[in-house]
Amino acid sequence: MSSKVALTGNEALAQAMRQINPDVVAAYPITPQTAMVQTFSQFVADGEVDTEYVTVESEHSAMSATVGASAAGSRAMTATAANGLALMWEILYIASGTRLPIVMPVVNRALSGPINIHCDHSDAMGARDSGWIQLYAENAQEAYDNAIQAIRISEHKDVLLPTMVNLDGFITSHAVESLEILADEDVKEFVGEYQPENYLLNADNPIAIGPLDLQDFYFEHKMQQAVAMGDAKQVILDIAKEYKELTAREYGFFESYKLDDAEVAIVALNSTAGTAKAAVNNLREAGVKAGLLKIRVYRPFPAEEIADALKDIKAVAVLDRAESFSTNGGPVFADIRSVLYDIKANVEVVDYIYGLGGRDIKVEEIESIFNDLQEIIKTGQVENRITHFGVRQ
């Protein structure tokens, strides 16, 4: 039996971690993730989990200890945000390159400097090419559901890649929402026992992990990762299907919201998708065929599926909550525009870099973006390919 509870996003993720009951958690607190590992450490202190909790001196150490624990053969988790993720950078690649199925909630926050503790996606977007699967969540419920599914996705024998479970800093991590928490025994059964094939503490089958890998084989190992990332797509769908049987909640690569007959559409990640839905509803009432594509799985990037979903839209605005400083738009924009090029779709795509450092985006502001899209359709002209939305002149 699941139960309806009111929790912050951080508390919801701490509950997910309690129910997953990992063998090892090595974590370092950082705003806005702190409450997650703090709450979880209380579960450890109260004996509610069997987890060995490693208090470390930095995020570099947190990820290193998690890698060590995972390589040893245990189910290992950590969590972080922003500069903490940045400090993990080196070890992120070691985790994915060593094919360790670590699951890590990332509470998305702006990277310093100037120092800022509020929501944007510059942390996770910077790590988008680190070989980690990346899941994004509109709200606490989705973040909770993603965390539980991520264990199965990462540990699947066709995948064996780590997963970042992203949620928006403060907006999702600190707001109290009503959500459904599964029964402990249901999560236990769903995630199952972690049974690694090769691990360091198996005395019957001694192996070496992390040896030097030079010109002769490194490339082949990167190819294996690329193949696993591709194979993860089917695994993600299969596990979502299984999860739906348990919860009746449906997950895929993305959510199409009123997209089928839409002429103008927005692509967004995380909590802004909720705001965008309200804008879509208002515009639909006013007779505008507006829609939303909310990306859940950003890595692997569901290119063909997104292309198919957007192919009949006339104008698309991508909302990027990160500035890549490429001078050619944000990271999501680059990916979306690329897939539409492949199918030679007759659709204009524009980029709105927004909300950096936690600046709010409001329903009426998203409506104004839809108005811009309608103007593009009407005139056939794109005045601004890339807009830094709401920034003061």
Next chain:
Amino acid sequence: MVKPGDGYKDIPIGGLILDAGNAKEYKTGGWRTKKPILDKEKCINCHLCWAFCPDISILSEDGVVSDQIDYDHCKGCGICANECPVNAIEMVKE
């Protein structure tokens, strides 16, 4: 056992080495520019070369240092010659 030239579908993922003790299969003798020659006439059987060799290439049988050096693995570092108290080991250009 992974062999040179194996494709990505045939090798363990993540660079794992699944065969224990396989370093013996990896022949490093080709790295050598000079090779140690042990003069048994001078050797006092102190075993310092045997103890210092980082590649276990100085062999000892029944408590006696052998002049049959493992050239499949000796990298020619010269530590043995440097440590020998009676200069019984000479490094000779390959």
